Amino acid sequence: MTTPDTARVQSASLSPDKVMHKLVSLAKRRGFIFPSSEIYGGLSSCFDYGPLGSEMKRNIKELWWNAMTRRHQNIVGIDASIMMNPTVWEASGHVSSFNDPLIDDRTTKRRYRADHLIENHIEKLRRDGRDEDALRVQAAYEAAGGSDEPNRALYELIIAEAIKAPDTGSADWTEVRQFNLMFQCNMGAVADSSGTVYLRPETAQGIFVNFHNVREASRMKVPFGIAQIGKAFRNEIVKGNFIFRMVEFEQMEMQYFVKPGTQAEAFETWREERYGWYTAQLGLSPEKLHWYKHDKLAHYADLAYDIKFDFPFGTEEIEGIHSRTDFDLTRHQEYSGKNMEYVDQVTNERYVPYVVETSAGCDRLFLAVLSDAYTEDVVDGEERVLLKLAPKVAPVKAAVLPLMKKGGMGEAAMKLRDELAESFAVQYDDAASIGKRYRRQDEIGTPFCVTVDHESLENGTVTVRFRDTAAQERIQMSQAAAFISARLA
Ligand code: GAP
16 A cells, blocks of 8 residues: 655645535536526525435435434434424414514614524623623523513513624614414315415424324334434525535434333433434534534423534534423324323333434535535645535445556456445546546545556556545455445445
């Protein structure tokens, strides 16, 4: 093996505020992510995954699916429909409570989350060392949440603190209004409220309503889990940061049903398991992952933590771990009239199970992976861009490159490509110099480049070049599939 010459690869400094710009551009140019319906000017906060993006997203989903279902004897998957009986959303509390408090600026016609304006203001007071003021505003903010007229109280706090719009500095505020985040549509021929259905804002409810179906069909005993990957829709008013906050996105959720009183233990187990998955499976940098404990809980939870990640634009949530109590099953029991109790066959105990939920956003994980992997360095004095993706996540695992197309090398390389394609995603490339072709593969995160050269035709060997170190190793061509497969595990 050619010894990796560390002097060949030198790191380059990269300012975080430039990374997003570069990522968005690379994502489009190389076919990871395109703006949705771009030829018509796009649609705000909607994106399409291109050839490499869809491959990488599949890898992320598969890693999650395997870790959550196949690894666990007592967790099974489902794929529920996006549209459900509208009473589901009354029972879940989404019709009455899935709201954001919004405020408009009359001058600029821009819209903001009132709670975010206040939370950012409190943060700023803290940063400026005005701890007493921060505590005073925090107390008023919490009191507003519990008051008879929370919208009025939030508005008065914004006015009293003279909070300005962060982007324009304007403060010509309207009253605060509640805005429901669910998308409504009409089912059937009549466009009145009797046909109103919602696009699901979370996948979780498809799991709750199928609790007994899955339990009976799969002969599950508590504790057991149901996992699902699927689209969710939220009419998010505050958008931005590329695919971080979208109106149509994909969730990967698992509901773990436990006996009441055992939820704290299950919560800790899942907290640990989910955190470990990000480094062991997804390959995220451990120093960029953080825990955040919720003080303000959602209407269904008695304990909640977020896993947050250091994106180039700040530290933000990628997954929530929630102890949801028996809220959802009890409410579905109430609204459907169907018994949602579980009967323990051994002890004859009856109870509505408690639920520990793990809820990750696939698109956010995609962005976390992409931003963590983005690297610029210098190889042999030449600058390059590379994605240091974990081989399991990389959209293309290997590229097969004939040194020259002529002299039989092109045919031999194409034959090798076909052989490798039986085991993993592989690309063949014979256009431009070998150096340029290496750079093209570095930029999309391909961990291995296999070069077919003159020696290959003479003795059946090829070189394997490693993306991060640019080091090369000569191996038998017949061993290439096994050599690479062993490094994808
Ligand atoms: N069932 C619980 C639930 O939906 P959530 O915290 O609202 O909890 C879970 O959402 C995850 O879904 C978040 O951690 C985030 O990764 C993802 N998510 C939520 N809203 C999103 C949006 N507008 N765009 C992209 N991902 C989103």
